[in-house]
Structure formats: C-alpha cells, structure tokens
Amino acid sequence: MDLQELLGEELYNQVVEKAGENKLAVISDGNWIPKDKFNDKLEDIKNLKEQITSRDNQLEDLKKVDAEALQQRIQDLQEENSNTKTEYEDKLQKQSFDYALKDALTGAKVRNPKAAKALLDLESIKLDGDKLLGLDAQLNTIKESDPYLFEEEKPSDPTPQIVAGGNPQGGSAGGNDDPFAAKLAKYN
Incomplete structure (x- = not known):
C-alpha cells in the first residue's frame, strides 16, 4: 500500500501541494526524500551516462586504429633513432x-x-x-x-752566464767603495 492509498486522493493532493518545491514523493515505496538529494542523484546518473558514451566512442576509435601501422611506425622511429645515434657517434x-x-x-x-x-x-x-x-x-x-x-730543429744555444764584477761575497775588499756611504760618513 502506498501513501496515496493511505491518505486518499484529496488529502494526498493537499500534502503534495503543501510540500511543493521542498520535497518529492517517491511513489514506488512511499518514502519522501529531499528534492536536492534527488536532483544530485539525477545529476550523477547524467554524468555516468556521459562517461559511458565517451568510453564507447573511445573504444570505437581504438577499433579503427590499425595495429600493424602503429607497429610499422614504431619500427621506423626506432630505426631513425638508431641511425641518428650512429651518425652522432x-x-x-x-x-x-x-x-x-x-x-x-x-x-x-x-x-x-x-x-x-x-x-x-x-x-x-x-x-x-x-x-x-x-x-x-x-x-x-x-x-x-x-x-x-717542418721547422728545423736547432740545437739550443747555451745560455750565457752573466757575472757582475766586484766582490761576490758582498764584503769590502779593504776600502770604502760605496760613494754614498763615503758621503754619509762625512756628515756623521
């Protein structure tokens, strides 16, 4: 027995009219659900149907693809890559x-x-x-x-040794040879 039979036609119409936009009767089992919940479920169903249609279209597109052509294209690309690698090496x-x-x-x-x-x-x-x-x-x-x-290979000349004159030890040989030191000594 559903809600309409329990309430009668007139009372049922009044309840539906009073509920208005807020609620929606589910007649199969007599329960009431909020309208926004019902709309959410309808939207979910619509989205799922679109997804099924999209998947079906993708499957049809895949059926149209020639597997042999794809394999040939892959082989061509592998050969091209191999040739490029060989040329580079x-x-x-x-x-x-x-x-x-x-x-x-x-x-x-x-x-x-x-x-x-x-x-x-x-x-x-x-x-x-x-x-x-x-x-x-x-x-x-x-x-x-x-x-x-070719450039001629010349024997390298020995580097000349340049020796400065004077006393290599740096000491004086008995006299004051430094003119600056001699003048400085006059003023001391």
Whole structure:
C-alpha cells in the first residue's frame, strides 16, 4: 500500500501541494526524500551516462586504429633513432681524430698543418685512445721528402752566464767603495 492509498486522493493532493518545491514523493515505496538529494542523484546518473558514451566512442576509435601501422611506425622511429645515434657517434669520433691529428702535427713542429695533412694517408691512421697509430711513419716519410714543411730543429744555444764584477761575497775588499756611504760618513 502506498501513501496515496493511505491518505486518499484529496488529502494526498493537499500534502503534495503543501510540500511543493521542498520535497518529492517517491511513489514506488512511499518514502519522501529531499528534492536536492534527488536532483544530485539525477545529476550523477547524467554524468555516468556521459562517461559511458565517451568510453564507447573511445573504444570505437581504438577499433579503427590499425595495429600493424602503429607497429610499422614504431619500427621506423626506432630505426631513425638508431641511425641518428650512429651518425652522432661517427661525428664525435671524427672530431676526436681531427683534434688528435692537429695536436700531433703541432707537436711534430709542422709549419703548415693543412699541407702536411693533405700529404697524409688518413685512412691508414687510426685513433687508439689518445695516440694516432701509423702517423709517425708517415711523418718521417714526409720529413725526408718535404723537409720545408717542418721547422728545423736547432740545437739550443747555451745560455750565457752573466757575472757582475766586484766582490761576490758582498764584503769590502779593504776600502770604502760605496760613494754614498763615503758621503754619509762625512756628515756623521
């Protein structure tokens, strides 16, 4: 038995009219709930329906995606990254080789490093750590064939010894040689 049957039609309409905006009758079990609670539940239901619709659309979009195309794209990107890494490592190795070669040519006292580098067989020179393998033999060959490319090694002249005259011990040799001291002695 619900609330309408208990109260009768006329009394039930009066109660509903008096309750107005404040309350809403739930007819299935005869209970009354506040209207704001009812509206909150309706809003929750509406939001949940929107979420279900959104998820359904996302699932449909995922069904349309070609998995093979994605796998191919991933493979292409991995290959591109690998190539970029290899190019970068090659560039770094070439740069290290060039710096080591420049330092070695400077150490060998080459007057014109560009000209000497042009005469070298760079393919047979290998960089091993900080050393260039095969460079010394080629530099010796170039020194014999084109000695003008290298600075001549001159034996260093011995540094002359400059000795000041006078008494190296700093003592006087029997006389007063300091003219300032002699004049100062006159005034004392």
